[in-house]
Amino acid sequence: MLNFIAKRLLSGVITIWFIATATFFAMHAVPGDPLTQEKAMTPAVRAQLEARYGLDKPLFDQYRLFLGNMLKGDFGISFTQENRRVNDIIREHFPISAILGVAAVLIALVGGITAGSVAAYCRNRWPDRMVMIAVIAAISVPGFVIAGLAQLVIVAMNNAAGKTLLPVAGWGSVSQIWVPALVLGLGTMAYLSRIMRASMLEVLSADFNIAAKAKGVHGWRLFFHHQLRNAVLPVVTELGPTIAAITTGGFVVELIFAIPGLGRYFVQAVQQLDYTVIMGTTVFYGAFLVLVVVLVDISYGLIDPRIRLHRGRS
Amino acid sequence: MSLLNLESLQVSIGSVQAVRDVSLSLQPGECRALVGESGCGKSVTAMSLLGLMPNAAETAAQHWQFAGRDMAHLTERDWRKLRGNQIAMIFQNPMTALDPTQTIGAQIAEPLRIHKGLSRRDAKKRAIALLERLAIANPAQRAEQYPFEFSGGMLQRAMIAMAVVCEPELLIADEPTTALDVTVQAEVLCLLQEMRESSGTAMLFITHDLGVVAEIADSVSVMYAGQTVESGSLTQVFTTEAHPYTQALKRAVPSLENPRPLEAIAGTPPDLRKPPTGCGFAARCSQRMAVCEQAPPPMSVGDSHIARCWLWHEDHPRRWRDKDGFTNASVIGRSRR
Numbered sequence: 001m002l003n004f005i006a007k008r009l010l011s012g013v014i015t016i017w018f019i020a021t022a023t024f025f026a027m028h029a030v031p032g033d034p035l036t037q038e039k040a041m042t043p044a045v046r047a048q049l050e051a052r053y054g055l056d057k058p059l060f061d062q063y064r065l066f067l068g069n070m071l072k073g074d075f076g077i078s079f080t081q082e083n084r085r086v087n088d089i090i091r092e093h094f095p096i097s098a099i100l101g102v103a104a105v106l107i108a109l110v111g112g113i114t115a116g117s118v119a120a121y122c123r124n125r126w127p128d129r130m131v132m133i134a135v136i137a138a139i140s141v142p143g144f145v146i147a148g149l150a151q152l153v154i155v156a157m158n159n160a161a162g163k164t165l166l167p168v169a170g171w172g173s174v175s176q177i178w179v180p181a182l183v184l185g186l187g188t189m190a191y192l193s194r195i196m197r198a199s200m201l202e203v204l205s206a207d208f209n210i211a212a213k214a215k216g217v218h219g220w221r222l223f224f225h226h227q228l229r230n231a232v233l234p235v236v237t238e239l240g241p242t243i244a245a246i247t248t249g250g251f252v253v254e255l256i257f258a259i260p261g262l263g264r265y266f267v268q269a270v271q272q273l274d275y276t277v278i279m280g281t282t283v284f285y286g287a288f289l290v291l292v293v294v295l296v297d298i299s300y301g302l303i304d305p306r307i308r309l310h311r312g313r314s
Numbered sequence: 315m316s317l318l319n320l321e322s323l324q325v326s327i328g329s330v331q332a333v334r335d336v337s338l339s340l341q342p343g344e345c346r347a348l349v350g351e352s353g354c355g356k357s358v359t360a361m362s363l364l365g366l367m368p369n370a371a372e373t374a375a376q377h378w379q380f381a382g383r384d385m386a387h388l389t390e391r392d393w394r395k396l397r398g399n400q401i402a403m404i405f406q407n408p409m410t411a412l413d414p415t416q417t418i419g420a421q422i423a424e425p426l427r428i429h430k431g432l433s434r435r436d437a438k439k440r441a442i443a444l445l446e447r448l449a450i451a452n453p454a455q456r457a458e459q460y461p462f463e464f465s466g467g468m469l470q471r472a473m474i475a476m477a478v479v480c481e482p483e484l485l486i487a488d489e490p491t492t493a494l495d496v497t498v499q500a501e502v503l504c505l506l507q508e509m510r511e512s513s514g515t516a517m518l519f520i521t522h523d524l525g526v527v528a529e530i531a532d533s534v535s536v537m538y539a540g541q542t543v544e545s546g547s548l549t550q551v552f553t554t555e556a557h558p559y560t561q562a563l564k565r566a567v568p569s570l571e572n573p574r575p576l577e578a579i580a581g582t583p584p585d586l587r588k589p590p591t592g593c594g595f596a597a598r599c600s601q602r603m604a605v606c607e608q609a610p611p612p613m614s615v616g617d618s619h620i621a622r623c624w625l626w627h628e629d630h631p632r633r634w635r636d637k638d639g640f641t642n643a644s645v646i647g648r649s650r651r
Contacts, residue, residue: 207410214364214405215425215476216398225424229415304415305460 001301008297012290019286020070020279024063027278034079034273053079066279075280080272086280089265094284096171097250097261103181104246105239108188113235115189116196117228120204131193138190143249147183147256154179169258180257184249188242192235200231233304240293247285317342317483317516318363321377325355325362327370329587332358334540334594337612338518340484345510345517347527347548349563350537353583356520359537360486363518364403365393381483399429402477404506406489408469412461412476418445419457422475429480444475448505467498471505478509485510485517491526503530524567528552536560539584539594542612546619556621558599593623601625 035041035049050056054065069076075086119131138146154166167176203209204227212226251263262281269277300307318340325333333355340346350356361367365388378385381400388396402425405411412421422444423437432440438457445453448471461469470490477485487506491499507530510517519530527534528548535545536557544557555561565577581598584590590597596606605624613626624630 207405207407208413210361210366211403211405211411211473211476212413212424213366214397214403216394216396216428217424218394221428225416226413230413306414306462 005294005298008294012294015290016283016286020283023279023282024066027275028059030273032273034275070283076276078277079274086276089277090262090280090284093260093262093265096259097247097254097263100177100181100184100254100259100261101243101246101250103177104185105243107182108185108192108242111189112192113196113232115193117200119193119197120200123201135190135193138186143183143187144252144256146186147253150179150183171259180253180259184246184253188245192238192242195234195238196231199234200227203227203231229303233300236296236299236303240296243292244289315382316340317381319377319379320375323359323362323375323378325358325367325371325373331586331589332540333362334589336537336542338535338542340516340518342483342516343514344532345519345530346533346535347531348518348520348535348537349522349524349527351522351583354537355540356537357488360403360488360518360520363486364397364401398425399480400482401484401486402480402482404473404477404485404487404490407493408473409466409493411473412469414461417458417460418464418472422472422479425476425480441475441479444479448475466494467501470494470502474506474509478513478515481513482515485515486520487517488520524563539589540586541594541622543595543623544621546615550616550619554615554619556615556619556626557623558601559595
């Protein structure tokens with residue numbers, strides 16, 4: 001098992017190096033640089049700035065410099081954020097994105113598993129139809145539309161109640177987490193409920209499910225001990241890509257709900273060609289996703305003993 | 315008093331009349347074989363006896379009694395208390411009938427936890443003891459393993475353990491040896507027989523293997539196209555096979571002592587979406603008569619030996635000769651050879 005984890009981590013490191021390299025050169029291939037501004041600056045000022053940020057060096061030297069600093073865990077200083085270090089930006093703003101993301105993943109998981117199971121139990125009856133219609137709607141409508149609609153609903157609710165039931169936007173209290181998290185997780189929830197429905201249908205007609213019933217197992221025990229554990233595996237498989245979808249989708253939702261997460265900096269950095277921030281956030285997200293995928297792989301074994309490697313139990 | 319008394323069970327699933335008229339009775343401790351070809355309704359009968367037919371299926375019976383209880387109007391709650399406790403089932407394919415994500419021990423212990431309210435530890439102890447009785451080496455370690463770590467024969471033994479752990483009064487075995495290697499089959503049969511004898515459990519043994527029937531059964535019911543067409547004791551059905559279908563079945567079994575070409579039964583079973591109004595076997599029967607257009611009621615062949623065939627009507631010429639001193643057995647025997 002340790003061997004397996006080590007192997008996965010090593011391949012993760014290679015993946016991150018690849019992401020960093022590709023991003024670095026792609027970024028430099030974009031016309032302009034962080035110093036390009038509407039206001040023209042004198043060549044002397046420009047040369048001084050270039051020298052200070054190391055932009056006057058050949059591209060390959062810049063790359064080597066960047067890799068060396070990255071290995072030390074230092075992503076440098078932002079070009080646009082008034083001498084803020086990229087590490088500080090990540091440290092301050094990533095936890096906010098993480099809380100939002102974790103809440104969204106939890107909502108998507110619980111909601112998807114529940115909706116999928118209900119649909120499978122009521123196959124071809126009205127609850128199934130309702131779930132499937134909702135799924136198609138949630139998958140088809142983009143997140144920013146749903147986010148706007150959700151805000152309209154909140155405003156209408158608050159007006160009707162005559163007081164603030166739910167804040168429309170902002171960050172800082174628990175009540176401000178749930179609506180953006182739901183919006184962020186909705187598409188994934190819909191996707192997961194489809195997968196869950198299909199795999200639950202398979203389990204419901206499986207021999208072992210009938211055999212368990214023949215033993216007198218019923219109700220929640222049947223659901224949790226025999227059905228859920230077997231049906232949930234395809235959903236867990238999707239968890240890695242799901243978390244990726246939710247973290248990337250987070251940028252838009254953070255913007256609409258005025259949440260000071262990392263996503264905003266990521267988008268801004270790309271727009272302003274803030275080299276250091278682009279590299280810092282990209283590598284950081286890449287590393288984060290690689291870690292998540294490894295964790296998901298490990299969690300398979302906990303759920304399905306057949307995937308447990310090298311008899312992990314003993 | 316008989317343990318199970320089922321008269322005229324009918325099950326339809328959508329437009330398919332899977333079981334049209336099945337009657338079964340079992341004494342406590344008796345082993346009855348339910349014989350018939352694929353699709354004749356054996357498994358549907360078994361599932362109905364466990365109350366496990368899907369909601370879409372319609373089940374009805376003229377008379378259905380188990381352990382002195384009227385089963386026709388049982389609520390789902392009552393069924394749950396019965397399943398795995400008083401009536402248990404061994405499934406055909408142990409490779410798919412065990413939950414891949416649960417340890418063998420936990421699966422065997424589960425009925426004890428549900429029905430007998432045993433603690434996790436006590437239930438596990440009983441499960442391990444049972445595995446040991448079923449000749450599984452290192453039962454304590456084996457109980458901690460998962461189904462994918464077991465061989466087919468061992469899985470079927472685990473399946474048997476799961477079924478007998480609550481010492482049910484009726485054990486339904488749905489082709490328990492079909493999915494196994496021939497070498498393992500005999501072993502599993504022996505263990506089943508042992509378990510049954512030590513606990514006095516009655517067994518309904520579903521199979522299409524007449525060799526196995528001869529080995530294990532006390533009595534036999536033969537099913538064809540959703541009906542029981544013949545039933546009687548093992549000797550009655552094997553020496554005086556009364557229904558032409560039973561006769562044809564026996565001719566389709568190879569024999570070592572008496573080598574002869576095997577005879578397949580010509581034709582195919584009727585479509586149970588539109589079952590024939592007359593005798594279900596008439597279309598394939600070599601002794602068909604005009605009267606076979608009408609459905610034959612069950613007719614007595616001998617003491618508790620019943621066949622659903624006009625040949626055994628009291629107005630049939632063979633029956634006249636009975637009165638002149640022939641036995642049924644000799645008449646049928648002579649007519650066949």
